[in-house]
Amino acid sequence: MADAEAQNVEAPPQSAASPTPSKELYPMSKWKYDVLLSSMSILADLFFREVHPRGSWKVPRHGPVLFVAAPHANQFVDALILQRTLRNEAKRRVSLLIAQKSVHGFIGWASRQVGSVPVGRAQDAAKPAKGTIYLPDPINDPTLIRGIGTNFETDAEIGGMVFLPSIKGHTGASVDIAAILGPEEIRIKRPFKGYVPMSQLTGRDDIDENGQFRNKGIMGAKEGFQGSKFKLAPHIDQTKVYQAVFDRLKAGGCVGIFPEGGSHDRTELLPLKAGVAIMALGTLAEAPDCGLKIVPVGMNYFHAHKFRSRAVVEFGPPFEVPPHIVEMYKNNQRRNAIAQLLDMVHSALSAVTVSTPDYDTLMVIQAARRLYNPIGKKLPLPVVVELNRRLALGYEKYKNDPRIISLQKSVKEYNRQLRYLNIRDHQVQYAKMSWPIVVFTFIYRLLKLLVLSAGVLPGLVLFAPVFIATKIISRQKAKTALAGSTVKIQGRDVMATWKLLVSMALAPILYNFYSSIVAYKVYQDRLWGRVPEWVPIWGVFLAGWIVFPAITFAALRFGEVGMDIVKSLRPLIMCINPSSSYNIHQLRERRAELSTQVTDLINTLGPEMFPDFKETRLVFDHARSESNESNPPPLSPTRSTPTRSTPRRQDSGMSSPGGYIDSPPHSAGAPARRSTTQSSRAIPRNESFSNIGGVGFFATRPPSRNRSRNSSVGGGHGMAGFPISGFTTLDSKEGFDEASKKIRAAMRERGEMRRRKSQVERSVDRDTDEEDEDEDASPLAAATNSTEKSVPKASWKMASGLKALVNSAKKLAIGDSGSKAGINDLFPVVDKAVDGDDCDHDCNNFVVQYPKNFKIDEGDDLYGFVKGWSTHVLVATGKTDWVRDVADEKGSVMQAIGGSKAPSNGRLMLSASNIPTPHHTSDYSEPTTVLLLPAFTVVENVTPATVPTLITEFIEKAPTNTSPLESISLPKALPAPLPEASPAVLKELTTKPCPHQVIILLCSQKTRDARCGQSAPLLRKELQRHLQPLGLYRDLDDERPGGVGIYFISHVGGHKYSANMMVYRRPDAFGLDKVERGKLAEGETAVPKKKNIGAASEDGEGDVGAGQCIWLARVKPEDCEGIVKFTVLQGKVIKPASQLRGGFDRSKGLMSW
Structure with missing residues (x-):
C-alpha cells in the first residue's frame, strides 16, 4: 500500500499533554x-x-x-x-x-x-534533470557535487533531494540538498556511501564496499568521466x-x-x-x-x-x-x-519475518523445510512460518559451510527433477503405494471430480469474464509498476490489489447483467412459461442477485477442492504407467536420502543457534540420544501438566510439534491441557487453542511404536499418566561402585580436556558455573546427567559430595586472601526490629511480570556454589546479546582477552556488556571501553592489540575482591604499543573513575537461555521505576556523578536460577548503611545522601572501588522494590536462603568461596 499505515482506536480522554485538542486534521468516523x-x-x-x-x-x-x-x-x-x-x-x-x-x-x-x-x-515527485553530476574531490570534500550542463539555481531547491539511477539489484541512492552554490555546484547534507553511488559519481573502480577509495593519491574522478544522470525532487x-x-x-x-x-x-x-x-x-x-x-x-x-x-x-x-x-x-x-x-x-x-537474500535461496529453504517435516504431518501456518525463519537464519550463518553448500546443490537438483516431472514434493510419496491401491485411488478421485464439476461449471462459466479480466489487467499493472520502480523484481506486489479492484467493479456489473437478462426473459415469456404470472419482475431481478452470487460462491468452494484433486491425478497416472513409475520411484528414494541429510544437518547445527532446540524439535535425533529402545526420551518436565485418568484414544503414529514459545497468558478458569509422554500434542488438528501461535518448532518426537511398551513409558492405560522408570542396580554396592568409576573416569577425561586448552581458559571464566546445567561440552556433565535419572537420591548426594570436594580443591588456585563466610555472616540481613515491618514484603504494585511459562529452579541451595573470582572485566559492546561464548566474538576485545596470558593476581571473570561504545556502534574494529571491578575504573581506547597492556598495567595492578579497602593508584594514561602487523597509530589507554555509586548487572544473553533475554529488560524497567523518584537512575549514556547504573552482561552461570543480579556497591554508597528504618519517626524517610565519587577509606583518602558485590538469583519483578530499598541503598540482603548466591565484602575481608 503506502509507505506507511497507521492504526487508531477508541481514544481515551485527552491526556494532560494536550488538554485542549485542536480540530483533527484527518478524522476517523x-x-x-x-x-x-x-x-x-x-x-x-x-x-x-x-x-x-x-x-x-x-x-x-x-x-x-x-x-x-x-x-x-x-x-x-x-x-x-x-x-x-x-x-x-x-x-x-x-x-x-x-x-x-x-x-x-x-x-x-x-x-x-x-x-x-x-x-x-520525495521519490514520487522526483523528475529527471538535465545534465550530469560528479564528485570533483570525493576524498577531501565528498559533499560537493558539480554538474555538467546543469542549472541547479532554477531546477533544485534547498531541502530537496538528489536521486541517483538504480542499477540491477541496487536501489538508487538519494541525499538532501544543503546549499546551492551556483548553476553547476551544490552541497549535500551528507556524503554518499557505498560502492555503487561512489562509482556512479566518480567512474572509479578502486572503491571498497563501504565507499572508501583504496588509492588515496588520486583525488578526483576518473579521467574522462562525464558524470552520472540524476533526478531532482522538491522539498516536501x-x-x-x-x-x-x-x-x-x-x-x-x-x-x-x-x-x-x-x-x-x-x-x-x-x-x-x-x-x-x-x-x-x-x-x-x-x-x-x-x-x-x-x-x-x-x-x-x-x-x-x-x-x-x-x-x-x-x-x-x-x-x-x-x-x-x-x-x-x-x-x-x-x-x-x-x-x-x-x-x-x-x-x-x-524476528517476525522471513528474510532471504534472493528468490532461489527462498526456494531452497522451503524445500529443506518440506524435507525436514515428517511425511504426512500437517503443520499449521505459524509453524511453517517459524520453521522457514529459523532455516533462513541458519542458512545465513552457515552458508559458507561445505555441508550447506553440498546440500544446497542436492536440493536444487531435486527441485529440478520435480519440475521436469511436473509434480509437487508431497506427491512423490504416492510411489510407495501398491499398484492396485494407486488404481483404486485414481478411479475414486476421478469420480469425485466429476461430481464436483456439476457444482463448479455453472459458476465457472458465469464468472469467467471476471477471472480473465483480473488476470490480464493485474499482469499489465505489474509490468507498469515494475517499469516505474527501482526495487521491484516482477511487480507481483500490485497484482492482488488489482485483482480485487477489478473484481469489485466487474462482478456487480456481471450480476446486474445476468439478473437483467433473466428479468427480461420473464417479462417476455415468463421464462418459457415456467414462472407464474403472480411473480413480479422486480422480484425476479432481486432473486437473480441472490442466486448468481450463490452459484459463483458454490463454484469457488467446490472448485477449490476440485483443483486439489486435479493436481493429484498426474502423479497417480505416472505411478500407473510402467514407463514413468520407475522415475518417480527413484525420486522417492532420492527424497528419502535428502530428508535424512537435511534432518541430520539441522540436528547438528540447530543446538548451536537456538537454545530451545531440544525442547521444540520436530524430528527426534536417535543417533544423539543416550536412551536405548527400552528407554524412550521423556518429555521435558517443564512442559508437563497434570494428566487425566479418564480413558483416551490410542496414540497414532503421527505426532505434532512439541513445546511452546511465547505462549499467551491463559484465563484463570481455563482447564489445563494434558501433556503426557506420547499423547502430548502441542498443535491440535482443529487449531482451536488460543496460544497456537506460540508453538515450538524443529521436528517432533518419534512416532509411537505399536508395542505394549508405549503404555509403560508413562501416561498409558491404567497408569494415570505417571512415567515408570526401569529398575536400577545402584542400590547395591557393586552398582554404586560402577557408577563411581564412571564419574571418576569422566572427571579424568575432563581434566585432560582442560589441560589441552589454552592457559587463560584455566583462569578466565568463560561465562559458566560449575553447576551450570547447560555445559554440554563437559564429560562430567554428560555422565552425571545420564545417570542422575536412575541413581537413588542418597547415592546421588555422595556423588555431589565428591564434586564439592573437587571444587574445594580448586579454590587453592584462586588466590584467596580472605575467608569464607556463612550465609548470614557475609552481608547484613534485614530484620523487622531494625528495618521495619515491611522489610520482607514483596511489592504488590509492580507493573511488569514474567511470562507464564517462565520457569525458575526453586529446589537447589544457592549459597556458596559460585566460583570465586578476583577481577571482573566488563567490555563495552553496545549490544544486549552475543555468541554463546563471548570470547569467540571475532575481532573483539573479549576474544583478545580470552587468548592472552592470564593475570597474575587471580582468576578473571570476563563479561560482554551493553555499555555504549565511544562511537555508539557495535563495530569491533573501533576502540572500546572496559570497566574493571571492583576497582570501579573505566579504561578507554581499548583494542585487541592493547589487551596485553591492559592486563599487565591495569588489571594486575588494580584491587581485587580480596584486597583491603585502600586507595586505587592506577596510571591515568599509558601509550599504546604499536603492533608490528599494523601501521595504524593506536590511541593511548586512559583511565577515569566510574561515575556511579552502585552498579547493577543483569544477565541478558538469550543465546544461552531465553529466560535471560526475557527477564533483564523487565527487571530494568521495574528497578528504574523505583530509582527515578529518588533521582538515582542512570541510563547508559548518563554520566552524572552518583546514582545507580544498570547494565546488561553476558552469561555468568546458573541461568536456571534466573534472573541473576550482581550488585557492586561502593562503601556506604548513599550514607544509609547504618540507618535503622524501623526506628525513624513517623513521616520521616531515609533520604540517600550525595557523596563524592570514590568514598574514602577509613585510614586514607581516595577512591577504593567497590566494597561489596552481592550476587542474587531468582529475582522477580516483585522483589525490585525491596532490592532498591535495602540492597542497593543499604547493602542488606532480604532473602538470603532463597536468593543469595554469594559475593564478597572487602571491608570485612569475607567472601562466599
Whole structure:
C-alpha cells in the first residue's frame, strides 16, 4: 500500500499533554470505519484461503501504539489485512498512512473513511534533470557535487533531494540538498556511501564496499568521466503529517506504518525509512509519559499474488523507546537517535519475518523445510512460518559451510527433477503405494471430480469474464509498476490489489447483467412459461442477485477442492504407467536420502543457534540420544501438566510439534491441557487453542511404536499418566561402585580436556558455573546427567559430595586472601526490629511480570556454589546479546582477552556488556571501553592489540575482591604499543573513575537461555521505576556523578536460577548503611545522601572501588522494590536462603568461596 499505515482506536480522554485538542486534521468516523472494513473483509475472505493471526494477544488493548509492519508485499491488501486482523483480534481500529499519489479514485475515498493520513514522498515527485553530476574531490570534500550542463539555481531547491539511477539489484541512492552554490555546484547534507553511488559519481573502480577509495593519491574522478544522470525532487513539508500523527498517539490512539517506504516483491526487507523513528521520538519528545509502545508486525504470505493463497500475520512483543534515545533526539542529536531506534525496529521486524537474500535461496529453504517435516504431518501456518525463519537464519550463518553448500546443490537438483516431472514434493510419496491401491485411488478421485464439476461449471462459466479480466489487467499493472520502480523484481506486489479492484467493479456489473437478462426473459415469456404470472419482475431481478452470487460462491468452494484433486491425478497416472513409475520411484528414494541429510544437518547445527532446540524439535535425533529402545526420551518436565485418568484414544503414529514459545497468558478458569509422554500434542488438528501461535518448532518426537511398551513409558492405560522408570542396580554396592568409576573416569577425561586448552581458559571464566546445567561440552556433565535419572537420591548426594570436594580443591588456585563466610555472616540481613515491618514484603504494585511459562529452579541451595573470582572485566559492546561464548566474538576485545596470558593476581571473570561504545556502534574494529571491578575504573581506547597492556598495567595492578579497602593508584594514561602487523597509530589507554555509586548487572544473553533475554529488560524497567523518584537512575549514556547504573552482561552461570543480579556497591554508597528504618519517626524517610565519587577509606583518602558485590538469583519483578530499598541503598540482603548466591565484602575481608 503506502509507505506507511497507521492504526487508531477508541481514544481515551485527552491526556494532560494536550488538554485542549485542536480540530483533527484527518478524522476517523468509527461507524464508517466498521461498515467499510466489514464490507472489504468479505473480499479478503474470498481472495485468501486462510489468514492466520499469530501473537495477537501481545497487542496492547489500551494506550498509544505504533505498529511497524513488513514486508510490504501486497500493496493495498496489506492495509486491509492489518486493519481486519487488529479489529477482530485486538478490538482496535486502524488508520493508515497512505502515499499522497494513491489518494484518488476509490482508494482515496476509502482511505478517507478510515481516517488515513496522506503522506507526500520525495521519490514520487522526483523528475529527471538535465545534465550530469560528479564528485570533483570525493576524498577531501565528498559533499560537493558539480554538474555538467546543469542549472541547479532554477531546477533544485534547498531541502530537496538528489536521486541517483538504480542499477540491477541496487536501489538508487538519494541525499538532501544543503546549499546551492551556483548553476553547476551544490552541497549535500551528507556524503554518499557505498560502492555503487561512489562509482556512479566518480567512474572509479578502486572503491571498497563501504565507499572508501583504496588509492588515496588520486583525488578526483576518473579521467574522462562525464558524470552520472540524476533526478531532482522538491522539498516536501511533512510538518502537518507528523503533527497529526503526534496528536493521535498522544490522545491514546494507534498509528501503523510500513517503514520500507513502498510495496515490493523482494525476499528481504528494504532499508527502513526514518519516518517511523521520527513519529515515535517526536511523540515522546512532546509527551514523555504517554506510554507509547512499538509493536512489530510480520506480513508473511504464501504466494501473495495468487487467488486462494494463505497468509500469517505475526505480532511481536511490544517495546518502548529507551529514555536516553528520546533525550538524544531532544538535545540536537537527532541523527544518532533516529539511527539507534531504526536498528531496534529492524531487529524487531527480523524476528517476525522471513528474510532471504534472493528468490532461489527462498526456494531452497522451503524445500529443506518440506524435507525436514515428517511425511504426512500437517503443520499449521505459524509453524511453517517459524520453521522457514529459523532455516533462513541458519542458512545465513552457515552458508559458507561445505555441508550447506553440498546440500544446497542436492536440493536444487531435486527441485529440478520435480519440475521436469511436473509434480509437487508431497506427491512423490504416492510411489510407495501398491499398484492396485494407486488404481483404486485414481478411479475414486476421478469420480469425485466429476461430481464436483456439476457444482463448479455453472459458476465457472458465469464468472469467467471476471477471472480473465483480473488476470490480464493485474499482469499489465505489474509490468507498469515494475517499469516505474527501482526495487521491484516482477511487480507481483500490485497484482492482488488489482485483482480485487477489478473484481469489485466487474462482478456487480456481471450480476446486474445476468439478473437483467433473466428479468427480461420473464417479462417476455415468463421464462418459457415456467414462472407464474403472480411473480413480479422486480422480484425476479432481486432473486437473480441472490442466486448468481450463490452459484459463483458454490463454484469457488467446490472448485477449490476440485483443483486439489486435479493436481493429484498426474502423479497417480505416472505411478500407473510402467514407463514413468520407475522415475518417480527413484525420486522417492532420492527424497528419502535428502530428508535424512537435511534432518541430520539441522540436528547438528540447530543446538548451536537456538537454545530451545531440544525442547521444540520436530524430528527426534536417535543417533544423539543416550536412551536405548527400552528407554524412550521423556518429555521435558517443564512442559508437563497434570494428566487425566479418564480413558483416551490410542496414540497414532503421527505426532505434532512439541513445546511452546511465547505462549499467551491463559484465563484463570481455563482447564489445563494434558501433556503426557506420547499423547502430548502441542498443535491440535482443529487449531482451536488460543496460544497456537506460540508453538515450538524443529521436528517432533518419534512416532509411537505399536508395542505394549508405549503404555509403560508413562501416561498409558491404567497408569494415570505417571512415567515408570526401569529398575536400577545402584542400590547395591557393586552398582554404586560402577557408577563411581564412571564419574571418576569422566572427571579424568575432563581434566585432560582442560589441560589441552589454552592457559587463560584455566583462569578466565568463560561465562559458566560449575553447576551450570547447560555445559554440554563437559564429560562430567554428560555422565552425571545420564545417570542422575536412575541413581537413588542418597547415592546421588555422595556423588555431589565428591564434586564439592573437587571444587574445594580448586579454590587453592584462586588466590584467596580472605575467608569464607556463612550465609548470614557475609552481608547484613534485614530484620523487622531494625528495618521495619515491611522489610520482607514483596511489592504488590509492580507493573511488569514474567511470562507464564517462565520457569525458575526453586529446589537447589544457592549459597556458596559460585566460583570465586578476583577481577571482573566488563567490555563495552553496545549490544544486549552475543555468541554463546563471548570470547569467540571475532575481532573483539573479549576474544583478545580470552587468548592472552592470564593475570597474575587471580582468576578473571570476563563479561560482554551493553555499555555504549565511544562511537555508539557495535563495530569491533573501533576502540572500546572496559570497566574493571571492583576497582570501579573505566579504561578507554581499548583494542585487541592493547589487551596485553591492559592486563599487565591495569588489571594486575588494580584491587581485587580480596584486597583491603585502600586507595586505587592506577596510571591515568599509558601509550599504546604499536603492533608490528599494523601501521595504524593506536590511541593511548586512559583511565577515569566510574561515575556511579552502585552498579547493577543483569544477565541478558538469550543465546544461552531465553529466560535471560526475557527477564533483564523487565527487571530494568521495574528497578528504574523505583530509582527515578529518588533521582538515582542512570541510563547508559548518563554520566552524572552518583546514582545507580544498570547494565546488561553476558552469561555468568546458573541461568536456571534466573534472573541473576550482581550488585557492586561502593562503601556506604548513599550514607544509609547504618540507618535503622524501623526506628525513624513517623513521616520521616531515609533520604540517600550525595557523596563524592570514590568514598574514602577509613585510614586514607581516595577512591577504593567497590566494597561489596552481592550476587542474587531468582529475582522477580516483585522483589525490585525491596532490592532498591535495602540492597542497593543499604547493602542488606532480604532473602538470603532463597536468593543469595554469594559475593564478597572487602571491608570485612569475607567472601562466599
